[in-house]
Amino acid sequence: MSERRTARPGTSKLRIAVPRGALFDDTLDLLDRLGLDTRDVRGNDRRLLFEEVGIVTMRPSDVPTYVEAGAADLGITGKDVLLEQSEREVYELVDLAYGQCRMVLATVAGEDRAAEALRRLGVVRIATKYPRLAARYFLETGRQAEIVEVRGTVELAPLAGLVEGIVDLTATGATLRENGLVVREEIAHCTARLIANPVAHKLKAQAIDALLERLHAL
Amino acid sequence: MVDRIPSGTRDVLPDEMRELRAVTDRLRSVFEAAGFGELYTPALEFEATFAVGNVGVTRPAYRMFDEQGHVLVLRSDMTIPIARVVATRYAHAEPPLRFCYFAHSYRGVRPQRGQSREFLQAGVELIGAPAPEGTAEALTVLCAALDAAGLETFRVGVGDASLYPALLDAVGVGPERHEPLLTDLVRGDFVALERDVHELALGEEEENLLVEVPRTRGGPEVLERIRAEQVREAVAGMRSVHALLDQAIAQRVIFDLGLVRSLGYYTGAVFQVYDPAHGVPIGSGGRYDDLLGRFGRRLPAVGFALNVERLHIALTGEERGRGSQGRG
Numbered sequence: 001m002s003e004r005r006t007a008r009p010g011t012s013k014l015r016i017a018v019p020r021g022a023l024f025d026d027t028l029d030l031l032d033r034l035g036l037d038t039r040d041v042r043g044n045d046r047r048l049l050f051e052e053v054g055i056v057t058m059r060p061s062d063v064p065t066y067v068e069a070g071a072a073d074l075g076i077t078g079k080d081v082l083l084e085q086s087e088r089e090v091y092e093l094v095d096l097a098y099g100q101c102r103m104v105l106a107t108v109a110g111e112d113r114a115a116e117a118l119r120r121l122g123v124v125r126i127a128t129k130y131p132r133l134a135a136r137y138f139l140e141t142g143r144q145a146e147i148v149e150v151r152g153t154v155e156l157a158p159l160a161g162l163v164e165g166i167v168d169l170t171a172t173g174a175t176l177r178e179n180g181l182v183v184r185e186e187i188a189h190c191t192a193r194l195i196a197n198p199v200a201h202k203l204k205a206q207a208i209d210a211l212l213e214r215l216h217a218l
Numbered sequence: 219m220v221d222r223i224p225s226g227t228r229d230v231l232p233d234e235m236r237e238l239r240a241v242t243d244r245l246r247s248v249f250e251a252a253g254f255g256e257l258y259t260p261a262l263e264f265e266a267t268f269a270v271g272n273v274g275v276t277r278p279a280y281r282m283f284d285e286q287g288h289v290l291v292l293r294s295d296m297t298i299p300i301a302r303v304v305a306t307r308y309a310h311a312e313p314p315l316r317f318c319y320f321a322h323s324y325r326g327v328r329p330q331r332g333q334s335r336e337f338l339q340a341g342v343e344l345i346g347a348p349a350p351e352g353t354a355e356a357l358t359v360l361c362a363a364l365d366a367a368g369l370e371t372f373r374v375g376v377g378d379a380s381l382y383p384a385l386l387d388a389v390g391v392g393p394e395r396h397e398p399l400l401t402d403l404v405r406g407d408f409v410a411l412e413r414d415v416h417e418l419a420l421g422e423e424e425e426n427l428l429v430e431v432p433r434t435r436g437g438p439e440v441l442e443r444i445r446a447e448q449v450r451e452a453v454a455g456m457r458s459v460h461a462l463l464d465q466a467i468a469q470r471v472i473f474d475l476g477l478v479r480s481l482g483y484y485t486g487a488v489f490q491v492y493d494p495a496h497g498v499p500i501g502s503g504g505r506y507d508d509l510l511g512r513f514g515r516r517l518p519a520v521g522f523a524l525n526v527e528r529l530h531i532a533l534t535g536e537e538r539g540r541g542s543q544g545r546g
Contacts (some may be wrong), residue, residue: 033473070497087328089498091406198406199499202375202472205435 014200014207017067019060020045023192026098027076031055034214052093064088064195073200074208079190080169084130091196099192105132105185106176107165108158112137112184114165117176118143127157127166134167138186155179185218222352226327226335234530237339241367241530242320245340248363249318254342257317262322265289270296271290271483271511275382277333279326288400292324295519297483297506301342305513313346313517320526334527341503341523348518349505351491353487354462356503360489361467367529370536372493372500375435376459377477379504381452385431388448389424403432403478432476440473449475451453481488483509495535498526 010214018027018041028038036053049056056072061084063077068088075090080103082092084157107114107128117124123144128134131149138145140215150157154168169190170176201208224516230238246256254278268278278291293299296319308315320340327333342359344352364372382403386396395418402411404527408429415428434440441457456473463471472492479488479502482500488504503522510517 068497087331088284089406090410193409196406197497199494199497200488201406201492202435202474202492203373205472209433 012103013054014025014073014204014211015054015056015071017063017072017077018055019063019077020057023060023076023078023099023201024057027192030096030098032077033218034211039067053056060191064090067195067197070199071203072195072217073197074193074211076192077195078169079188079193080130080133081196083188083190084133086132086136089198091198091201093191093196093201093212094194096192096194101167101169101171102183103130103167103187103190104176105137105165105167105187106158106170106181106183109180111183113158114184117164124165126166127154127163129154130167130169133187137167137169155181192218226333227346228334230389238526238530241533242338242340242526244366244368245363245524246318246320247525248366249340249342249359252316252342252359252362254316254318254344254359255537257300257303257319258321258414259293259303259319261292261322262290263293263299263302265291267302268294268298269300270432271295271509278324280324290364292485293321294325295323296321296339296341296523297509300345300507301509301519302512302519304345304510304517305515307337314352315345316342317345318342338526339523340526340529341521343521345510345519346517348507348521349486349520350458350462350518353459353505356522357459357463357471357489358467360491360501360503360522360524361470361477363524364491367533369493369529369533371495372470372471372532375472375474375477375490375492376456377474377488377490378452378455378484378486379478379488381449381475382432384452385427385446385448389416389420389427391420399428400478403476407484408433435472435474435476438468438471438473440475444475455486462518479504486521491522491524493536495539496528496532498528501534 028042031038041050041055041057048058048141056066058066060077060083063075064081064085066072067075067090076096077181078099080101114124123146125146125148126134127148127150131147148157148163154166157163158166158181159179167187176183196208265281278294280292282290300317304315321339322336324336327335330483342356344356347355360374374460382400386399389444399411399414402414412429415425427448431444431449434444438460441453444453445503460468460471477488477490484504485504485507486505489502491497491501492499501522501524505520510519
């Protein structure tokens with residue numbers, strides 16, 4: 001495939017990509033208050049497309065993909081996802097303020113092994129689910145890092161000796177504490193964001209602006 | 219590796235080739251009928267030529283040495299080569315000059331993104347025709363070409379590259395502080411724009427202007443709504459272009475005060491072509507009144523380029539949409 005081809009001709013109604021997972025309930029509550037009927041979405045966790053109310057549900061990290069291609073006009077996802085996929089050509093319209101999290105650099109409590117590795121070995125090993133964000137952060141802060149991408153529980157990696165530190169998202173810090181990890185640096189403050197496909201933002205300007213107005217009126 | 223080709227390139231087989239050829243033939247007849255003669259320039263240019271053009275993010279990605287050690291590039295754009303042609307081969311010709319082209323350009327791609335390293339552009343350059351007449355002529359040819367290609371629901375976004383910088387100047391934000399704000403706008407990051415504007419610590423009215431003006435888009439009525447003195451010149455420019463357009467073309471236009479282009483050489487009106495059948499713009503263009511001067515012939519100019527592959531996708535998408543409506 002050499003071109004993305006997912007637009008939906010002839011539909012003037014907005015389609016919104018909604019993230020399942022941690023942001024799901026808050027997002028549906030917000031859509032309720034904006035006047036969408038989300039009862040079917042709440043009542044069915046196997047169906048993914050709810051054409052009658054203009055909602056598609058998916059993993060948060062897939063939201064920018066659908067919105068960029070125009071398969072959804074709008075989408076809601078975390079700033080962490082947008083930072084990791086920073087090359088996506090989507091408009092970021094509103095900071096929705098819920099889903100508050102911090103992107104942090106954490107290491108095992110006690111002496112900072114990441115700092116020690118940097119001082120004595122010149123490079124620190126970092127486990128993360130956000131490899132591009134982590135690589136960019138270490139580059140920008142002038143430190144060499146070997147980024148290890150993991151899919152499962154990130155907290156395990158420093159405990160098992162795979163890496164000296166992790167870059168991960170934390171809401172309360174409870175999981176970090178339970179695993180004996182401490183936050184050494186805060187990289188970014190993340191919240192849910194409303195994003196838009198750039199073409200839909202022009203062609204469906206009235207519908208999108210009407211939604212934004214209702215959003216600001218809440 | 220002999221059975222594979224680089225990502226972002228592709229083979230075109232006869233069924234698709236026939237359809238692409240039909241599209242470019244229709245575009246070519248419109249361009250030629252409007253007086254735009256087709257030209258061709260080499261795919262390889264000296265690197266120095268593109269350096270003069272200041273093409274920003276779309277600077278050439280592929281470089282090589284020739285047998286004498288000169289650095290050559292694969293062209294990333296057709297406007298720069300045509301500016302070079304005008305300055306060298308038409309140094310004394312009476313303007314306006316009208317050219318069209320059907321040529322491949324080459325850009326770097328990011329992996330896994332479905333981007334094209336090699337893409338076919340169909341475009342025109344109108345040289346020596348200042349705003350607003352030249353801009354209106356370019357928009358007219360653009361719409362006629364898309365009509366002839368059979369695209370039905372397209373719209374053309376029209377903005378002005380000078381609008382936001384002028385607005386920043388007018389509220390006392392000097393050019394040295396423009397870049398981060400323009401970057402936010404090019405990226406479409408309105409959340410960051412709002413934050414960066416707030417950090418400038420201006421008055422409430424100025425802050426609102428800087429946030430609200432680039433969100434403004436719609437029919438000619440949005441030009442009436444914008445009363446701010448600071449953008450009077452750019453808005454008056456858009457209004458005068460609008461006044462010169464035939465009704466059918468004027469209806470295609472979406473005025474977009476937030477439209478900025480990442481290409482470094484645009485100076486005034488900028489365009490972007492949208493169709494609901496495709497999630498990405500299918501063409502773009504604008505005024506580049508300073509570019510020719512950098513090659514030694516100071517002439518105002520305007521042009522646009524359509525991405526033929528994306529246009530083809532939009533045509534197929536529209537066709538599919540009409541088919542399903544018929545059945546429904």
